[in-house]
Amino acid sequence: MFFMISLNSVYTLYYTHFLLPFQDNVAYFSCKQLDIELYTDKKQPELEEQVESVLSQHEIYYTKTETFIDSEELYEVLYEMDA
Numbered sequence: 001m002f003f004m005i006s007l008n009s010v011y012t013l014y015y016t017h018f019l020l021p022f023q024d025n026v027a028y029f030s031c032k033q034l035d036i037e038l039y040t041d042k043k044q045p046e047l048e049e050q051v052e053s054v055l056s057q058h059e060i061y062y063t064k065t066e067t068f069i070d071s072e073e074l075y076e077v078l079y080e081m082d083a
Helices: 045-057
Strands: 002-007 010-019 032-042 063-069 074-082
Touching: 032 045, 045 074
Parallel strands: none
Antiparallel strands: 002 010, 010 032, 032 074, 063 074
């Protein structure tokens, strides 16, 4: 499941992966992952700080990676979280 939000030249994509097989109304296995991808045409540290602030306020631990996508001329900041 994924969602995309577009604000002018800023694009945010977040998606989750989950598997909840049930038997007799009991979950025997659960795996959750949340990824937030922030795409901008120029570096925006203040926007990154806002995302990180919200995650920190909710005690959500994340791994952050950054890359420039030459073919799209966009910066991607990826926040990966496992629950």
